[in-house]
Amino acid sequence: MSDHTTHHTDSHDAHHGAHHKETFISKYVFSMDHKMIAKQYLITGIIMAVVGMVLSILFRIQLGWPDESFPFLEKLLGKWAQGGRIDPSFYMSMVTIHGTIMVFFVLTAGLSGTFSNLLIPLQVGARDMASPFINMLSYWLFFLSSVIMAWSLLIESGPASGGWTIYPPLSALPKAMPGSGLGMTLWLISMALFVASALMGGINYISTVLNMRTKGMSMTKMPLTIWAFLLTAILGVLSFPVLFAGVILLIFDRGFGTSFYLSDIFIGGEALPNHGGSPVLFQHLFWFLGHPEVYIIIMPALGISSEIIATNARKPIFGYRAMIISLIGIAFLSFIVWGHHMFVTGMNPFLGSVFMFTTLIIAVPSAVKTFNYLATLWRGNIQFTPAMLFAIGLVSLFITGGLTGIFLGNASLDINLHDTYFVVAHFHIVMGSAAMFGMFAGVYHWYPRLFGKMMDTRLGYFHFWLTFIAVYCVFFPMHFMGLDGVPRRYYSFTSFDFMKEWLAVNKFISIAAILGSLAQFIFLYNFFRSIFKGKKAPQNPWNSNTLEWTAPVEHMHGNWPGEIPHVYRWPYDYSKPGHDEDFIPQNVPLSQTMSSNLPGDYGTHHGAKGAH
Amino acid sequence: MNMSIGQQLKSSTKAIILFVLLTISSTISFAQAAMPATTDVASQELGITFWFYVLLLIASVFAFAVINKTLKVLELTQELNGKKIKNTYNKVNGIFFILFLVMFLGYVYYEFTTHGRMLLPESASAHGVITDNLFNITAIITGVVFVITHILLFYFSFKYKGKEKRTAFFYPHNDKLELYWTIIPAIVLAVLVLSGWKAWTNITSPAPKEALTIDVTGKQFAWIVRYPGNDNTLGSKAFKLVNDVNETGVDFNDKNAKDDLLVNEIYLPVNRPVKFNFNARDVIHSAYMPHFRAQMNCVPGMPTTFWFTPTITTEQMRAKTNDPKFDYILLCAKICGNAHYNMQVKIVVVNDTEYAKWLATKKPFYTEEMAKQIQEAEASVAKAREEKLALNTNE
Structure with a gap:
């Protein structure tokens, strides 16, 4: 079958290159070439990442110095920071949009959008994606969705502010908080478009990998990157529609008076007529995507790091088959663990036990992957390219963050850790930073393929070491805050006596975060400069x-x-x-x-x- | 590479100047757009600190550029001497990894011994002792894995750093080894799961019959706490009865409700099981009592429950923590709106006699005067509802 496809595209290509000339629009804007689409995804992802990072710095300023005012914030944010102090509702908005942007726009679209598009055709030996047109649509829907999400930052009532998980009724009732008005509507529209984009991309990735491999490229000769992208795409195709359904029902509850998620609510001085709905239903729908989503984020990063570690250790990846099997295991299990986000929602405790079993099982394939990475490094001849440094950093973060998952997956421990800073530390290390490190590793490694130029190695070293240190300084102390019972999404820690001892730690975290974010400018400078002035690859x-x-x-x-x-x-x-x-x-x-x-x-x- | 050092310096200087100009101009333009001219001393001082940080930033960018250029010169001289820069950097990064390992382990030790001492005091509930124990076992196991894997990771990075003459060892797999490190984690996790499961089933089992029942309702942004009174039975409630006077919608036609108490602080008798009935009347809240290792979401339209037995009185805990101001607390852990960060109610654990004394001072919420007010409020709500319906039919 693959043989047939190859011949077909060959003959197509023979009369292709010579004839029609590409215009600026067909080459750079509405491009159907997978490599150009990969660049579009990457640069959009980087821009969104900068937005997400700036938001995080703004709310870190609030958390680090809750009692001080910063006049420049008023200059920057206007009415959202009157007197130089960030408004609580805008704080909530920033937390929400930071999470949404980082999870979906950067680490889903920016990471797998970029590298699946770039690498799938090139590594399996195909001329392009199965459907270049749908691929183009996928990017432009993503672009539209990014624009809407960014635009929601500028509207008068403020962007969505119910947390990136947008649990109703908070997100369903504009009376509950300002961000649940127009901001929430824009969030929902943006995410609906995003899901459509992710599905189009995913279907393309799957069909390309399955049908368009070159002669001799059997499934067990594929690089681990391709395995990771394939499984990621399958997860996305199976789980994103469920989020879509959840979002549509929420739109109905908000706009058309239905009661899917709403029941027995008294707000703003009146009882609402909604009856019979269940807020917990939304959480089931959300996390049915939400949990596979964290693997959608981390699996491409693991695939990328497998490839980079093997290449730069100058050794075969240890246990190639075990790596594939553990990826498949993680992919399968990721569908039956979503309930571990809901241990304390009041769902049946028996269900909690089931999800605790499945959740802790998923640690086994993750452990296998870690040990295999270590065995790959053993007796290697390690070439420390910046990509390799980030891949090793990823392994470290994956271990640290993965181990704290064993606490959270245990229902009886989760009772006291749920929604505390322990959770914040856990997922920022294991899926936030680790996946981000995978993305950096990928960019440094495949930059020559993306732009035909080399990035500056020395700046890459600076970038890595500063970022690596900053990540641990920012997120490691948060574990202990969580263990002291400090809840997440708090505007300030000044209202409770027992949280006051953490004020100094918060200041330290904020300073580390600000310095770490400055280090990212080294990357941005290196990235954009090398496009024009880099050495030819x-x-x-x-x-x-x-x-x-x-x-x-x-x-x-x-x-x-x-x-x-x-x-x-x-x-x-x-x-x-x-x-x-x-x-x-x-x-x-x-x-x-x-x-x-x-x-x-x-x-x-x-x-x-x-x-x- | 093709550029001379001089050219490079020039381009970076240009970049710095551009950066400074951009910062100044953007600040000024923002100021013109949004700020009325304020000239009070405080904001001026802060303005100065702001500029101080801008200057600091510029200085550090400049310092960074200088370091970068120096390294560049070193690189070039090395290459002139015929050495491959790649090998030097392999060595340098390898050494950095071993240094990082030492610093990292030191940092982790510091964190555990400094911030690790600022945690919650010992569990004040019976089940919390079990979960704390489980936590410690998990922490020891994961801690050992954490340290060993990190030592291996960074030591390997150092030991096997790339060298001209080194050849990597072709070692694609070892089925036996892989089997070991699949089965061992599986066994360890099975042990953790089983002990966690045992604790979980105990914690979530039905509350004992003699338990004190307390009704806690979350609203934006406060907790409404209702005690059952002398009969130890809470009166039923319905959200349709909620109004400004009757905040949780208690049905006062139910005779069990007549002696219910509304309180501002939760008093708990020590060593007696207490069962909380949770509810929320607007959005989801989460009742989190960290000192008792207890948490349950409060969901509108879906009653939830959690029970535990407090074992240490507030006084005893004050002595144990050596903090005369210590108090137990119930706070909100689920994002619920703007004032989410300040939604608390104090919990006081006392002995039986003190509890009885406190209970005696509380008067039932339902008095004749209250009954009248409630009737009026209900009538006005009903009227508003009718008017609304009428409006709808007119449309």
């Missing part, structure tokens, strides 16, 4: 095995000028004994490497006899 700068490095540096529609390269081996033949170089690209036939072939190479179990 060589064909295969990291001596990597995967197919994307066989395509020409200058982008061309269709990826390869001639025939698509065929694949003869798995992507991890690094430092294979008997070969004169420390890498053998996937498109090198076994007949050319007789001196290094192992008995296992001819079967399916890679290098089985190689390990003694």
